[in-house]
Amino acid sequence: MVLFEAVQVGKTVGARQVLDGLSFTFRTGRLYGIIGPNGVGKSTLLGLLSGVDSPTSGRLLFNGELVQRIPRRQLAKQMAVLQQSGLPPAGFTVREAVEMGRFPYQNWLGDERTDAGPIIDKAIASMGLASLQHRKLDQLSGGERQRAAFAKVIAQETDIMLLDEPTTHLDIGYQIQMLDMVKNWQRERGRTAIAVLHDLNLASLYCDELLVLHKGRAAAFGKPADIVTAKLIEEVYETKAAVVDHPQDGSPQILLVPDSAGQ
Numbered sequence: 720m721v722l723f724e725a726v727q728v729g730k731t732v733g734a735r736q737v738l739d740g741l742s743f744t745f746r747t748g749r750l751y752g753i754i755g756p757n758g759v760g761k762s763t764l765l766g767l768l769s770g771v772d773s774p775t776s777g778r779l780l781f782n783g784e785l786v787q788r789i790p791r792r793q794l795a796k797q798m799a800v801l802q803q804s805g806l807p808p809a810g811f812t813v814r815e816a817v818e819m820g821r822f823p824y825q826n827w828l829g830d831e832r833t834d835a836g837p838i839i840d841k842a843i844a845s846m847g848l849a850s851l852q853h854r855k856l857d858q859l860s861g862g863e864r865q866r867a868a869f870a871k872v873i874a875q876e877t878d879i880m881l882l883d884e885p886t887t888h889l890d891i892g893y894q895i896q897m898l899d900m901v902k903n904w905q906r907e908r909g910r911t912a913i914a915v916l917h918d919l920n921l922a923s924l925y926c927d928e929l930l931v932l933h934k935g936r937a938a939a940f941g942k943p944a945d946i947v948t949a950k951l952i953e954e955v956y957e958t959k960a961a962v963v964d965h966p967q968d969g970s971p972q973i974l975l976v977p978d979s980a981g982q
């Protein structure tokens with residue numbers, strides 16, 4: 720089923736035309752990666768998809784409706800956004816942070832019609848945080864904080880998750896742990912995840928399809944094995960690369976080739 724449809728989307732930020740005639744379709748039940756060089760407009764696009772911002776030209780449809788016409792609270796019941804700093808200030812406990820994932824279901828007093836307790840318990844348990852739930856966020860390790868942020872998003876009970884550079888500042892162990900969590904969450908019920916990723920190798924390993932942004936448009940869009948080539952990397956990132964197959968699953972993996980190599 721078509722979830723998002725972008726038709727000739729343009730977005731001006733400040734004086735710059737960041738996106739310019741961008742068209743693509745995202746379907747349900749997949750993990751998408753949005754990739755491209757610094758400043759190309761990846762976060763800008765995520766802002767449009769989440770409804771935080773509107774296109775300056777073209778159309779962006781969510782389930783056939785213009786995203787900017789859908790009330791924010793309604794969108795928040797359908798999509799969760801995992802930001803790089805997705806947790807409240809350090810004074811809160813893990814459980815309090817996870818409870819904040821319920822905001823789309825609460826009235827202005829912060830009350831919810833149904834008892835969210837079991838939903839919070841389940842989200843905390845699914846991330847293995849039960850024994851840490853009363854601990855303050857600033858007393859957690861990086862990996863535990865990351866799991867707490869993910870539990871908050873799980874508690875939001877959406878079928879779509881948007882993630883902005885979820886692996887930045889994580890070591891390789893935590894990077895894999897993070898993307899495994901995303902993949903499992905996505906696969907579990909045929910949900911949809913859309914992640915801005917900088918690491919092309921991780922993107923190729925985990926994503927069903929990649930949208931490669933370049934000069935305001937899609938330079939390529941499709942399965943990693945079909946689109947990730949040395950030519951594409953050179954064109955988009957202006958750097959030399961060799962592409963090899965991953966020994967385990969055959970996904971394209973990039974080896975960088977410095978200009979000084981072999982000299």
Ligand SMILES: Nc1ncnc2c1ncn2[C@@H]1O[C@H](COP(=O)(O)OP(=O)(O)OP(=O)(O)O)[C@@H](O)[C@H]1O
Nearest residue numbers: 732733734735737756757758759760761762763764
């Ligand atoms: N508030 C702003 N005012 C003016 N220009 C902005 C503003 N926010 C972002 N930009 C510009 O918009 C462009 C796109 O930014 P965006 O953050 O979407 O890129 P990105 O691909 O996510 O970058 P990165 O990989 O560095 O995170 C950049 O050129 C940036 O400088």
